[in-house]
Amino acid sequence: MNRREVIKSVALMFGGTLSTPTLMAMNHWEQATTPTTNVAAFGLTVTQQKIVAEVAEMIIPKTNTVGAKDVGVPAFIEMMLKDCYLSSDHQRFMEGLTSLEQLKFLELNEAERRGAIKMLEQQTKEQMKTPSKTVPFWRLMKELTLLGYFTSEAGIKASFEYIQIPGKLENIKLKPNQKSYAY
Amino acid sequence: MYLNIKSTKENTFDAIVVGSGMTGGFAAKELTEKGMKVLMIERGKEIKHVQDYDTAMKQPWEIEHRGKTTLVSAEERWANSRFWGLGSEEVVNHLTNDKENPYVEKRPFDWIRAYHTGGKSMHWGRQSYRWNKQDFEANAKEGIGIDWPIRYEDLEPWYTHVEKFVGVSGQKEGLDVLPDGHFLPPMPLFAPEAYFKKVMFDKFNRPVTVGRVANLTQPQAIHTELGRASCQYRNKCARGCPYGGYYSSLSGAIPAAVRTKRLTMLHDSIVAEIIYDDKKNKAVGVRVINQLTNAVTDYFSKIIFLNAGSINTAALMLNSKSSRFPNGFGNDSDQVGRNLMDHQLGAGATAMIEGFEDDYVYGQRPNALYIPRFRNWGNDKQTAYLRGFGYQGGASREGWNRGVAADGFGGDFKENLTKPGAWTISIGGFGEVLPDPNNRMYLDPDKKDKWGVPLIVFDAAFSDNDRAIRKDIVASAVEMLETAGFKNVTPYDRPTHLGLGIHDMGTARMGRDPKTSVLNSFNQVHDSKNVFVTDGAAMASASCVNPSITYMALTARAVDYAVKSLKKKEL
Numbered sequence: 001m002n003r004r005e006v007i008k009s010v011a012l013m014f015g016g017t018l019s020t021p022t023l024m025a026m027n028h029w030e031q032a033t034t035p036t037t038n039v040a041a042f043g044l045t046v047t048q049q050k051i052v053a054e055v056a057e058m059i060i061p062k063t064n065t066v067g068a069k070d071v072g073v074p075a076f077i078e079m080m081l082k083d084c085y086l087s088s089d090h091q092r093f094m095e096g097l098t099s100l101e102q103l104k105f106l107e108l109n110e111a112e113r114r115g116a117i118k119m120l121e122q123q124t125k126e127q128m129k130t131p132s133k134t135v136p137f138w139r140l141m142k143e144l145t146l147l148g149y150f151t152s153e154a155g156i157k158a159s160f161e162y163i164q165i166p167g168k169l170e171n172i173k174l175k176p177n178q179k180s181y182a183y
Numbered sequence: 184m185y186l187n188i189k190s191t192k193e194n195t196f197d198a199i200v201v202g203s204g205m206t207g208g209f210a211a212k213e214l215t216e217k218g219m220k221v222l223m224i225e226r227g228k229e230i231k232h233v234q235d236y237d238t239a240m241k242q243p244w245e246i247e248h249r250g251k252t253t254l255v256s257a258e259e260r261w262a263n264s265r266f267w268g269l270g271s272e273e274v275v276n277h278l279t280n281d282k283e284n285p286y287v288e289k290r291p292f293d294w295i296r297a298y299h300t301g302g303k304s305m306h307w308g309r310q311s312y313r314w315n316k317q318d319f320e321a322n323a324k325e326g327i328g329i330d331w332p333i334r335y336e337d338l339e340p341w342y343t344h345v346e347k348f349v350g351v352s353g354q355k356e357g358l359d360v361l362p363d364g365h366f367l368p369p370m371p372l373f374a375p376e377a378y379f380k381k382v383m384f385d386k387f388n389r390p391v392t393v394g395r396v397a398n399l400t401q402p403q404a405i406h407t408e409l410g411r412a413s414c415q416y417r418n419k420c421a422r423g424c425p426y427g428g429y430y431s432s433l434s435g436a437i438p439a440a441v442r443t444k445r446l447t448m449l450h451d452s453i454v455a456e457i458i459y460d461d462k463k464n465k466a467v468g469v470r471v472i473n474q475l476t477n478a479v480t481d482y483f484s485k486i487i488f489l490n491a492g493s494i495n496t497a498a499l500m501l502n503s504k505s506s507r508f509p510n511g512f513g514n515d516s517d518q519v520g521r522n523l524m525d526h527q528l529g530a531g532a533t534a535m536i537e538g539f540e541d542d543y544v545y546g547q548r549p550n551a552l553y554i555p556r557f558r559n560w561g562n563d564k565q566t567a568y569l570r571g572f573g574y575q576g577g578a579s580r581e582g583w584n585r586g587v588a589a590d591g592f593g594g595d596f597k598e599n600l601t602k603p604g605a606w607t608i609s610i611g612g613f614g615e616v617l618p619d620p621n622n623r624m625y626l627d628p629d630k631k632d633k634w635g636v637p638l639i640v641f642d643a644a645f646s647d648n649d650r651a652i653r654k655d656i657v658a659s660a661v662e663m664l665e666t667a668g669f670k671n672v673t674p675y676d677r678p679t680h681l682g683l684g685i686h687d688m689g690t691a692r693m694g695r696d697p698k699t700s701v702l703n704s705f706n707q708v709h710d711s712k713n714v715f716v717t718d719g720a721a722m723a724s725a726s727c728v729n730p731s732i733t734y735m736a737l738t739a740r741a742v743d744y745a746v747k748s749l750k751k752k753e754l
């Protein structure tokens with residue numbers, strides 16, 4: 001089965017009532033070998049870095065304002081994973097990432113990528129219903145992308161009205177289309 | 184042991200204050216202003232007001248991990264990082280390295296520590312509420328613990344004294360349960376909070392008020408003359424405020440004491456023992472270990488104030504053995520280290536608010552709303568538990584982080600997150616904890632820290648009464664938010680231990696009888712009257728309101744008494 005068919009069949013499963021296999025499970029079903037995650041020295045391969053960058057950019061694309069890649073989100077994510085997350089979190093992250101890798105994510109066209117990510121999003125919602133100490137790949141990816149982007153200098157300045165020293169506190173009425181304040 | 188024998192004269196002061204935090208700072212201010220030559224001894228490193236607030240003016244992108252706790256911080260600050268946000272690099276270097284300063288948990292205790300100039304006063308949430316009359320009377324009425332040797336009226340003038348100096352913003356409400364104080368103008372409630380206040384009053388007859396908080400909404404001369412300025416509403420107080428907008432020992436008491444030119448400060452100096460002279464039958468000074476050089480030096484004074492924080496004060500007393508006090512200084516009653524109390528924290532409810540889409544806020548309020556205790560108060564009688572709880576909380580509009588759990592990605596998703604989201608509200612309880620002699624801390628008989636001082640062991644847990652209160656904190660929060668018509672009301676109850684309220688107290692309680700208490704009605708150690716304990720250790724019960732303003736009022740009152748007694752040659 002080629003990857004296009006893989007995506008199609010996964011999509012079908014989501015349309016139906018089947019229980020939700022993870023992309024990881026899908027890979028097993030494809031008899032692919034799962035690369036092991038060396039958690040002691042966390043780091044991403046060049047391909048993995050590219051996937052993280054592409055997925056981050058899909059979450060926060062460059063529009064009339066800067067996007068995730070412009071403000072260094074991909075490197076931020078890797079740094080955060082390394083410095084702030086446990087090996088169990090790394091493992092969970094790598095599960096998602098390797099499944100995208102095996103899907104040859106980088107070779108997919110834009111529509112296919114969107115389809116894959118949409119599925120991932122649905123699966124993640126299912127997975128999040130089971131309490132767990134770790135967070136699935138998509139959720140962590142999203143959290144770190146938003147954190148990295150909306151706290152970066154260019155991201156803040158492009159997105160919000162940034163006020164370092166408000167000097168006063170007031171109830172106000174929101175003007176049409178008013179952006180959030182960031183402090 | 185290397186004994187640094189300077190001339191006794193050089194090391195002799197009118198008063199020694201152990202600890203430079205919330206209460207030590209206040210003691211030093213009051214003592215020096217009353218003409219005493221004071222030595223204040225701080226175990227931690229020196230932090231200079233403004234200049235050492237190294238993260239205060241950092242922009243969000245200059246905080247490398249953007250507020251998340253790193254694995255290194257989580258390991259080094261294994262206890263401190265149990266509290267929300269204290270592991271973040273915005274503040275983490277100002278909290279004690281738990282790995283280097285270990286303690287033993289026979290039963291778990293979340294011990295939050297800040298060993299440096301100003302102690303925890305640099306980090307506090309600044310919520311400042313007077314106790315009410317009942318709080319001082321309940322123990323006697325209900326037969327819990329021991330009776331307080333003082334009443335509200337004894338402390339009332341000292342509350343005013345402290346509030347004036349500290350600068351507390353708040354709204355007068357005329358409530359018995361939450362006595363009004365001397366306030367600076369209140370901060371505003373936000374639109375949905377004002378609505379919530381109205382509904383709570385109409386439906387439950389429960390008052391809601393804006394938090395009473397030690398931030399300067401309108402500085403007075405007493406503040407500006409110390410270099411303190413108006414709060415700028417950045418809500419980054421935890422990093423230390425370059426404007427002196429909030430009260431800490433660093434911004435208030437220490438500059439006031441320095442101004443008198445009668446204050447000497449030592450840093451990196453661990454007070455390991457109180458020196459008791461068996462011939463003179465009195466405490467004459469303290470023994471200090473320099474934490475960097477291990478050098479040991481003795482200092483002497485006429486009076487000694489113990490303000491190391493409830494737990495360290497009790498530990499210091501227990502570690503000070505003499506032939507007069509073989510069980511630890513002032514410990515004839517065996518109550519030192521016992522009756523360890525705190526407040527319950529980490530339970531409440533959250534909700535979504537529909538409407539108020541046009542309402543927004545400019546500035547960041549370093550404050551919350553407050554719902555005073557309504558249980559076992561007035562006509563309310565609970566069968567499941569004694570005492571009660573208050574809530575702190577507030578409403579805010581969701582920011583970009585609402586995107587984390589939401590569906591979607593891409594251009595529109597990104598654009599949407601730049602606008603304010605829906606209003607949400609959260610209220611969390613502060614529950615009273617009852618005194619129990621079996622809730623205690625003591626010194627480990629074998630294990631010692633790197634300075635040879637015994638490690639502290641915690642052996643304490645919540646009681647049935649505490650748990651019943653906690654259950655009601657959650658249930659009442661849900662009921663109130665639902666009654667207000669808010670949506671998606673979600674209870675929360677985070678598993679916690681004693682300690683997480685960071686209101687540890689009770690370990691050397693005041694009382695009327697030396698057999699059952701450690702201190703008298705002026706915070707004097709019963710059988711060693713020139714030693715005063717005026718931090719949280721002195722508390723005979725806990726109330727449910729944040730305690731620091733009460734500790735400071737007790738401190739100011741005790742100093743007044745001490746100096747008068749000294750002048751009358753009674754000490």
Ligand SMILES: Cc1cc2nc3c(=O)[nH]c(=O)nc-3n(C[C@H](O)[C@H](O)[C@H](O)COP(=O)(O)OP(=O)(O)OC[C@H]3O[C@@H](n4cnc5c(N)ncnc54)[C@H](O)[C@@H]3O)c2cc1C
Nearest residue numbers: 202204205206226298302303307308309310454718729731
């Ligand atoms: C995050 C946070 C939020 C808080 N919010 C509030 C609030 O909203 N309202 C409120 O009322 N309270 C609040 N508190 C609690 C408040 O900070 C404490 O009640 C207060 O600081 C206690 O004062 P203290 O003088 O007893 O202890 P500390 O302020 O901790 O000072 C003790 C000092 O003694 C030093 N010391 C300890 N042992 C020795 C020794 N052996 N020798 C020499 N020095 C020693 C310490 O290094 C420290 O500097 C909060 C605390 C924290 C951390």
Ligand code: SF4
Nearest residue numbers: 414415418420424428
């Ligand atoms: S909110 Fe006010 S007191 Fe707090 S740091 Fe900002 S300016 Fe200072």
